[in-house]
Structure formats: C-alpha cells, structure tokens
Amino acid sequence: MSAVQPVVLRSLARSLRNVRGGKAPVLAGHKLLYRCNLECAMCPFWRRNDEVLLGLADEVRVMEALARAGVSFLGFEGGEPLLRHDLPALLEEAYGRFHTSLVTNGWLLEHRLPEIARHLDVLCVSLDGIGATHDRLRGTPRSFERAVAGIKASRHEVPTVISHTVTRENLEDAERVVDLAEALDVGVTVQVAYDYRGADPMAPAPADLLPTIERLRDRKRSGAPIMESVEYFDAIVGSWYRGTPWRSKPWLTINVDPSGRIVLPCYVLQEYQGGLPAWEVDIRRLWNSFDWAPYAACNRCALACYLEPSLFRWTNLAHLRERVVGATWRYARRAAWAAVHRRPGGVVPTGGGGA
Numbered sequence: 001m002s003a004v005q006p007v008v009l010r011s012l013a014r015s016l017r018n019v020r021g022g023k024a025p026v027l028a029g030h031k032l033l034y035r036c037n038l039e040c041a042m043c044p045f046w047r048r049n050d051e052v053l054l055g056l057a058d059e060v061r062v063m064e065a066l067a068r069a070g071v072s073f074l075g076f077e078g079g080e081p082l083l084r085h086d087l088p089a090l091l092e093e094a095y096g097r098f099h100t101s102l103v104t105n106g107w108l109l110e111h112r113l114p115e116i117a118r119h120l121d122v123l124c125v126s127l128d129g130i131g132a133t134h135d136r137l138r139g140t141p142r143s144f145e146r147a148v149a150g151i152k153a154s155r156h157e158v159p160t161v162i163s164h165t166v167t168r169e170n171l172e173d174a175e176r177v178v179d180l181a182e183a184l185d186v187g188v189t190v191q192v193a194y195d196y197r198g199a200d201p202m203a204p205a206p207a208d209l210l211p212t213i214e215r216l217r218d219r220k221r222s223g224a225p226i227m228e229s230v231e232y233f234d235a236i237v238g239s240w241y242r243g244t245p246w247r248s249k250p251w252l253t254i255n256v257d258p259s260g261r262i263v264l265p266c267y268v269l270q271e272y273q274g275g276l277p278a279w280e281v282d283i284r285r286l287w288n289s290f291d292w293a294p295y296a297a298c299n300r301c302a303l304a305c306y307l308e309p310s311l312f313r314w315t316n317l318a319h320l321r322e323r324v325v326g327a328t329w330r331y332a333r334r335a336a337w338a339a340v341h342r343r344p345g346g347v348v349p350t351g352g353g354g355a
C-alpha cells in the first residue's frame with residue numbers, strides 16, 4: 001500500500017469527526033522561522049527580531065497537537081523555510097500525518113529540491129512579477145531568475161504552483177505571471193497584498209486593483225491554471241466594491257508561529273492566545289470557547305488561506321467538483337503514479353495541479 005493512502009484515510013476520518021464535533025481547524029499554516037535571505041518591501045517577517053525556533057521533537061509535538069485538533073492540511077512557510085537545515089526531517093514527519101505544502105521564495109530551491117520533493121504534496125514558489133519587477137519587490141537582484149530555475153526543476157518532481165501577491169507596484173504583471181504559469185505548465189495562486197504593520201505599505205489602491213481582479217477572474221473562467229475559484233474573485237469585488245461582504249470562517253485555519261504558539265485569529269491581526277505552545281493547549285476546546293463573532297464580518301484581507309475556505313459550500317456543485325472530486329482524483333493519480341514507481345509519496349508526472 002502506498003504511504004499516501006493512510007494519510008487520505010486519516011484525513012477523511014478527521015473530516016467526518018469535524019463535521020460532528022463543533023468547530024475545528026482544517027488547514028494549518030506554520031511559520032518555521034522568521035529569518036529570510038531576501039528583504040521584500042511588503043513583508044514584515046524578515047524584520048522581526050523575536051524568532052525562537054523549535055527543535056525536531058517539539059515540531060513533532062506541534063504536528064501531533066494539530067492532528068488531534070482535526071487538521072488535515074499543513075502548510076509550511078516563514079521567513080524562508082528552505083533556510084532550515086532540518087527541513088527534510090520535518091517534512092518527513094509531516095507527510096505521514098497531513099497533506100503537506102510549502103511556500104518558498106525559490107532562491108535555494110534547485111539546490112534543496114532532492115531533499116524535500118518526496119514529502120510534499122504541493123510546492124508554492126513566490127513570484128511577484130516578471131524580471132526586474134520581481135527583483136525590485138524582493139529587494140534582491142537575480143531573485144526572479146533563481147525562482148524560475150527552481151520552478152523548472154521542481155515541476156517534474158512535485159505539483160508546483162506560483163504564488164503571486166498583487167501589490168500597488170505590480171498590477172500590470174499579474175496577467176503576465178498567469179501567462180508564465182501556463183508556459184511553464186504549473187498552477188498559480190493569487191492574493192492581494194495586505195499592509196502589515198512594520199512593512200512598507202504596498203496594498204494596491206482599491207480603484208486601481210479592480211480591473212486586475214476582474215481580468216484575473218476572466219482568465220480563471222476561460223481556463224487559466226489559477227487555483228482560486230471564480231467565487232474568490234467575486235467575493236473580493238463584492239466586499240470591496242459593491243458592499244456585499246463575504247462571511248468569514250476563521251476557525252477553519254490555524255496559524256502556528258516559529259516558537260509553536262497559536263496566533264489567533266491570524267497574523268494580520270497579530271493576536272496570540274496566551275504564551276503556551278500548541279501541544280499544551282486543548283485546541284478543540286479553545287476553538288469551541290473562543291468568541292469568533294467579531295471576526296465573522298472581517299473582510300480586511302483577501303488572503304486565500306481565509307477567504308477561499310470560508311467560501312466552500314457542500315451544496316455548491318462547482319465546489320464539490322473542483323475541491324472534492326478534482327482534489328481526490330489528483331491525489332489518487334499521484335498515489336497510483338507513486339506506487340508504480342515504487343516511491344512512497346512519489347510524484348505526479350506533469351507539473352500543474354494544486355491542493
């Protein structure tokens with residue numbers, strides 16, 4: 001039996017338990033560190049000086065706590081996760097428990113890919129624009145070239161997705177990034193920059209953003225490999241321009257900082273629940289006693305980790321087709337391919353696809 005199959009069965013069991021057992025997180029984002037090898041204008045994390053890292057044993061305790069709470073999808077982020085030397089061991093532990101993803105700036109990707117690909121379900125590589133635009137926003141020459149070289153190497157090893165953040169300085173590049181994703185035969189995920197405290201204000205002015213969002217929605221409709229749903233773009237247009245907010249379900253996502261603490265409700269609001277590490281918290285109890293009401297109307301960000309899960313409806317046929325049937329099919333294809341190649345947790349034969 002392929003090593004990926006038990007993960008699928010466990011996630012199904014967790015999902016069923018979640019349906020019965022009140023509020024529970026389904027997706028987790030875990031910052032493995034704040035440190036970074038780049039200095040992006042819009043990013044607050046590389047500027048922080050309060051980083052405390054966990055060792056492997058404590059990282060596993062975090063994973064166990066997340067699994068107990070009901071999490072099925074674990075995404076690693078940072079800072080720059082590829083700076084962690086123990087990343088392969090961390091991913092191996094995670095891959096036995098969750099569907100795994102990681103987002104990287106791609107600078108070290110070609111070099112580290114062989115150690116990490118087999119324990120990832122999806123790899124996201126950030127691209128803020130084409131060529132000089134990306135390099136300027138990332139604060140480092142050659143970062144575009146390095147990221148694209150990483151994508152070219154990874155797309156044959158693991159489903160690879162470009163992660164594009166729309167800022168006030170790259171509005172014209174969004175469609176070109178979609179073109180690049182098509183040319184490279186990978187997916188692309190799009191989010192809108194949020195003005196974090198402590199970072200350069202890079203969120204686009206609402207009036208300037210609208211045409212870009214509408215063009216991206218049109219590209220999605222006409223089959224571009226954009227991971228977000230048409231409803232995702234509709235929700236941004238509705239809440240920011242038409243006065244019809246989407247209803248946020250922030251309990252579907254849990255964030256864990258580098259020291260293992262739960263950031264509740266999210267990094268944008270930067271609130272923490274006490275100083276305890278995740279493994280010392282009864283997350284299910286916290287999730288069902290926390291007052292979520294003030295956040296149900298929170299439409300401040302358009303970060304896909306909150307917006308897209310909040311939009312999911314079991315009664316929406318398009319969601320069922322894309323998010324449940326499509327995702328299961330991609331997963332089964334991957335498991336079958338891995339079994340044939342005798343490589344547990346192996347890879348799909350083509351790039352593209354997504355979580």
Ligand SMILES: C[S@@+](CC[C@H](N)C(=O)[O-])C[C@H]1O[C@@H](n2cnc3c(N)ncnc32)[C@H](O)[C@@H]1O
Nearest residue numbers: 042043078079080103104105126163165193194
């Ligand atoms: C914080 S980075 C960490 C992972 C890795 N260093 C990278 O750049 O991909 C994760 C994602 O957050 C995005 N990001 C950075 N600053 C942001 C902001 N102010 N608003 C929205 N997304 C942002 C980045 O573009 C990147 O795709």
Ligand code: SF4
Nearest residue numbers: 036038040043079105
């Ligand atoms: S967005 Fe990623 S690459 Fe850029 S500074 Fe932040 S953590 Fe580093």
